[in-house]
Every structure is written in C-alpha cells, then in structure tokens.
Amino acid sequence: MSKCLLIVESPAKAKTIEKFLGKNYAVAASMGHVRDLPRSQLGVDVNNNFAPKYITIRGKGKILKKLREAAKKADKVLLASDPDREGEAIAWHLAHSLGIKPTDKCRVEFNEITKEAVKESVKNPRPIDEKRVDAQQARRILDRLVGYNLSPLLWEKVRGGLSAGRVQSVAVKLICDRQREIDCFIPEEYWTVKAELLAPSEEKFTAQLLSRGKEKLELKSEAEAQAVVEALKKEVPQVADVTLKERRRLPRPPFTTSTLQQEAGRKLGFTVKKTMAIAQVLYEGLEVGQEGRVGLITYMRTDSTRISPQAREEAVQYITDVYGQEFVGPGTMSKGRGRIQDAHEGIRPTRASRRPEDVAKYLTRDQLRLYTLIWERFLASQMAPVVYDSVTAKITAGEFVLRASGSKVKFPGYSVLYEEAAEDSEEEKGTELPPLAAGDQLKLKRILPEQHFTQPPAAYTEASLVKTLEEQGIGRPSTYAPTIETIIKRGYVVREQKRLKPTELGFVVTDLLAEYFPEIVDPKFTAAMENQLDLVEEGEAVWTEVVGDFFGPFSERVQQAKDKMGPVQLAEEESDEVCEKCGRNMIIKTGRFGKFLACPGFPECKNTKPIREGTGVSCPLCGGEMVVRTSRRGRRFYGCDNYPECTFVTWDPPTSKRCPECGSLMVRKEPKRQPPYLACSNKECKYKEAMPSEVGKDEAKAGDVQGVKS
Secondary structure, three states, rough: OOOEEEEOHHHHHHHHHHHOOOOEHHHHEOOOOOOEEEOOOOOOOOOOEEEEEEEEEEOOHHHHHHHHHHHHHHEEEEEOOOHHHHHHHHHHHHHHHHHHOOOOEEEEEOOOOOOOOOOHHHHOOOOOOOOHHHHHHHHHHHHHHHHHHHHHHHHOOOOOOOOOHHHHHHHHHHHHHHHHHHHHHOOOOEEEEEEEEOOOOOOOEEEEEEOOOOOEEEEEEEEHHHHHHHHHOOOOOEEEEEEEEEEEEEEOOEEEEHHHHHHHHHHOOOHHHHHHHHHHHHOOOOOOHHHHHOOEEOOOOOOOOOOOOOEEEOOOHHHHHHOHHHHHHOOOOOOOOOOOOOOOOOEEOOOOOHHHHHHHHHHHHHHHHHHHHHHHHHHHHHHHOOOEEEEEEEEOOOOOEEEEEEEEEEEEEEHHHOOOOOOHHHHHHHOOOOOOOOOOOOOOEEEEEEEEEOOOOOOOOOHHHHHHHHHHHOOOOHHHHHHHHHHHHHEEEEEEEOHHHEEEOOOOOOHHHHHHOOOOOOHHHHHHHHHHHHHOOOOOOHHHHHHHHHHHHHHHHHHHHHHHOOOOOOOEEEEEEEOOOOOOEEEEEOOOOOEEEOOOOOOOOOOEEOEEEEEEOOOOOOOOOOEEEOOOOOOEEEEEEOOOOOOOOEOEEEEEEEOOOOOOEEEEEOOOOOEEEEEOOOOOOOEEEOOOOOOOOOOOOOOEEEEEEE
C-alpha cells in the first residue's frame, strides 16, 4: 500500500517527479481540469448568487475513477497542480471529486521540478487557498457570462461561429484601432542635415545639425534643406564644448511570462503559443544524461522577477568562476506594474551551472534556443552593468549648432553574455569620436541632407501586443497565448509576415461591441476588473459581489442590444476568378490563414481556392510566375505558379535581377536592424549587393553635397 498519492496535472510532470520520491509515494496525473461548467448551457445560476454548476469534463470520467481507486489505497493524498490560480482551482476541484476536505493539509506546490524542491514541498503541505480559488472562479464565471450572452447575439446578427470575451474583444479592438491609425496616416516630409567633419588628427566623424542659434531647425522641404546646406558650406566649424561622462546600463531583470513571450518573439521568431508550449516542456522535465529526468526551468507563469537566495548564490558562484568577481552585480529586479502575484520567482534555470551546451544534445533545436535565452537572461540579471565613457561635442559653424556623440565601452559587464533584442541605440554600439577639445578648428568634408517621411505606427506583432496588454493591465500573462490563438481562429485577425492584421469581420464585430457594449472593449474597464479579481485573491473583495456589480448593467445592455441591433451583412468582394464548377464569379473571404476565394453558391457549391498574389518575377526553373503563398503556420513564401509540376520556392521576396556570378535569382534580404540588401538565392553562391536605393552613398567624392531620398 502506498502511503501517499501525489496528483499532478500532466504525465510528463508525473514522470519527472516520481523519480525524486521514494517507494512510499505514487504519482498520478489528472490531465488538467477534471470539472468545469457545462458547454451546452450557461451553467451559472444568476438568480442564486451566481452559483456555478460544475460537471465532470467529458472524457475525464475514467481518469477520475482511477484517481479515486488510487486515493482509497493511499493513507494520504497530496494535490500538486501548478502554483497559480488555475492550479489552485484544479486542486480544489480534485479535492471535491475525491472527497478530500479543502481545509486539510492536502496542497503542495513547487516553483521548480527538481529533487530538492519537490522533497521540500511534500514535507510542508497546506490547506487549499479558498481566496485564490474564488478569484479563479470569478474569472471563469465572468468569462462565461460574457461569452454565453454575447456569442449568440453575434451568431444572430452577424454570422455563426463567432465569439466575444472580456480579454479577446479588447485585444481585437487594439489591433483594429492600430490598423485604422495606419490607414488614416498621412506622411509628412522632413529633412535632416549631417556634416562629415575632419578633426585636427585628420580622423573623420559625423555631426548632426541641431539649430540655428537658439532656434531648433525643422526643415519641411528640400528647398529649406538646400538653403541651410548652402549657408553651412560658407562657415568654418569649430568645437565649442566637449562633455565627458560615465554612463551605466543596468541588466534587465529575469523573465516574467510576458517578457519571455516578447523576447522569444523578437529574438527567436516564436509565437506566444509556441513559447509557452516549449517552456511547459522545459519546466515539466526532460531526460538529461546521467542526471536523469529533471525540470530545466522554474515555473513559467509568473509576473514576479524576484529570485531565491539560493539561486542568487549559485549565479554569483558561476559568474565569479567564469568571468571573475568584478562581473558580479547586485542583482536586478523590476518593480512591476500594479499588483504583482509574487507567489513564485521569475523564470530562471533550475541550476545556474547547467549551461546550454551541457544539455544541447538532449534538447530539440527550439527547446535549446529557448533554454539558452532564459539561462542567459537570468545570469545577466545578476551581473554588473555595462559602463561607457560617453563623449558629446558641441560644434558651432557660424550661427549653426551641431552635435556629435560617441561612446566607448569601459567595462563590458553583462553584455559579455546577453543583449536584449533591439535595445541598443547607435551611441551604445561603440561609435567613437576622435580626440577633440574646445577651440579645435574642424574641416568640413561634405554635407549630407537627407529626406524623411514621418511613419505610421507599426502594426502589432504578437510581442508588441503582449507588451501593450501587460502595460494596460488587460488579462494576465497566462491568458495571452490562448487569447491570440482565439482571435485568429475566429477570423477576427490574421498573421501577415508576423504582423497581426484585422479582417473585415474583426472590424464589424469590434464596432458592434463598441456601440452596444462599450465597457467590454474598454481597456480601462477590463484592467479595473483584473484589479477586482486581485482583491478577491487578497481577501479584500467578495467574488459574488464583483460578479454582481458587473452583471447587472451588462444584462441590461444585452437586452437593449437584442431589441435595437439589426442584422449585419458583411460586404463580399467579388473577384474576376470564375468558379470552374458552377460558373459564378468567386468572392474573396478571410479565414484563419488569410484571404482565399470561395464560391458564392455555398452550400450548394463548396469550391474554394487560394488567392494568387503575383510578383511579376519569372521562375528561374520553368519561366512561370512567382506568386505569394502561405504555409500552414501562416508564414508567407514565394513559389512557382506551376506547382506541383515546378517546385521552386524561396522564403525571401524574389526580384527580376539575376546573380552576375552564377545566374541564379536574386532575392531581397531584410535583416533586423540592418539595411535590406540583395542576395543570390543559390545557397552555394555567396554573392550579395546593396539595394539600388542604397548604392552610391559611399561613392560620393570628398567635398560633394549629396541629398539622399529615402
């Protein structure tokens, strides 16, 4: 007879944990939630203090039967679901299903799945936290009340299969609002002027023109820029002042759920869903050589950046051994926004000394990339800051004032290990100025006026949407992945080249909700509701009152919308493509993978086909046209329209130019934080060249005045 039954959520976690505990323990998995609200009905008694009706989830009956049998054979049952609200609710449902009193010491939780953490946790069980359960239950009931009241309304007024929710509807509105900003944006022209100067040492450097006297220069046209250029050419530049100072750049704190999702998106190109799926595997455990099965990272659903004293000691020891004592820093933590659920640590490796190269052969490529990102970020957070010697020179040329800046790394600090994506400014990339002193006469080599246009805000990526949701307090990090997947699945949003673009359906539904249910799509209202749920967990609010305060006004709006909202007819864009099955002109529709052609005779005619977006470039193999295609995961690529007879494809946009060395197709490369360039599509050929618009900048003769339009 087993003395203790330990129940976790997943078989992978169970497999890892059972190796840490002796023969007196049996470990079983509940496979997540075992009870929930019924799918076929509301399941909430709004007239009885919002009492929920919980039923066993379909397919979980056999699992519960096995757990009950195992529980009868055990002297004690411990519930070890994840250490968060959702995990607490799972433990509470398990307790009710297995006849365990929630007030008994039956709940254990561990922030990391290591032998030491697991053994320590099972020694210190506690009662189930009813306040945390109440907060989760309030969220679940609120979401059910919103979804089961709004979704049928959308089915009736717009079309079937739609849904609405507290967080997803706000997310869609943010994306729609951003797209409208982009569509309505009118670019404005402006010019900047730089001067290429020679120091007394004959070393070349560049200064930016700032002002004429005390008046800041704002050049709106080429004529204004050229007038300044002509005036500047007549002046002799001189160093007016040189400022030297030391600057420090602190390392970023350990990852939280949302910052991990953002950085994995920026650095690794992962979707939020992919990041969380891989992190789950790293947390639950993998076979790592002689160590056996072990969890490699701490719990990945957290909004805290604190770390344990033991983890800090391990990190300090590793940094000292590898880099030296001078690279040890005080440790960085962020203050966070609003209330922080500080139940567990930031995301970190379970052992600082377990380097990525030590586990590389046991992990898949993507598992290793994410583990490396987490490991480097954590170690860097405990390291010393980067120290720069910064130089700023004020230069006068008659009445004109220019500025040149540069810096030199004095101490590399944490940058020897980790750099956050897109965080460096030009000044921090190590641009150095030649020796300069006040009074130095300079030579004007050439003047570079450059045309610019103001840019619209960028469409959201998953990373930038997650950042905005977190900044505005909408939802919780653990909800971001399912939220993004839901709005794509419902056809409200599509991914286009890693950007989130709203569909016509997204605009229509958002506008309807904004008109009849403004609070549902109001970020401030949604954030305030999250704060109310936090108060429930802290015991400062009663969950039934929170739900009641929301549901009263909401139910009135639902009734008003049913009475006033008329049916909405989605506009159908007709194409020139003729359906080969029935002869009708096909219409353009939008699905989860983007736009496609469909027959308007549906359901009698169900013919569909992809939209071919031509490039005007001939296929190098057969002469057919290269067209835009979309992979199963929504990524755009370019292939021959004679597929499957011709299988030529490329991920990069093709051009009509051919490689001068091997004759292959040239493609456009667009690396991050670098100018685009042309490269040969033949992997064995390394030829590349600057884009035509970039050619010529470095070929200008000394003394020329050159304008570059971009």
